Amino acid sequence: MFQITLRDTHFICKAEHDLLQSARRMAVKIPFGCCNGGCGMCKIKVLAGDYRLGLSSKAVLPDDIRKEGYALACKTYPLSNMVVELIDT
Numbered sequence: 001m002f003q004i005t006l007r008d009t010h011f012i013c014k015a016e017h018d019l020l021q022s023a024r025r026m027a028v029k030i031p032f033g034c035c036n037g038g039c040g041m042c043k044i045k046v047l048a049g050d051y052r053l054g055l056s057s058k059a060v061l062p063d064d065i066r067k068e069g070y071a072l073a074c075k076t077y078p079l080s081n082m083v084v085e086l087i088d089t
Contacts, residue, residue: 042073049082
């Protein structure tokens with residue numbers, strides 16, 4: 001289990017769960033639409049920590065943006081404690 005920090009809120013996320021799923025379980029609000037990596041509403045920027053990404057639309061999250069630390073909460077799986085921020089879409 002890893003601690004995820006979003007603004008002034010903390011929640012716990014297991015490696016096998018995505019950040020959006022875990023945040024919703026802990027009543028932490030992250031905007032979402034499809035929960036499947038296609039809409040981009042749950043876009044975040046990872047400020048610290050290691051993670052792996054699941055499959056998502058390259059139209060919503062192009063490779064160059066991914067390299068800058070942007071991700072979708074619905075397709076981000078923690079490998080360590082993380083600090084993230086929401087991105088307005």
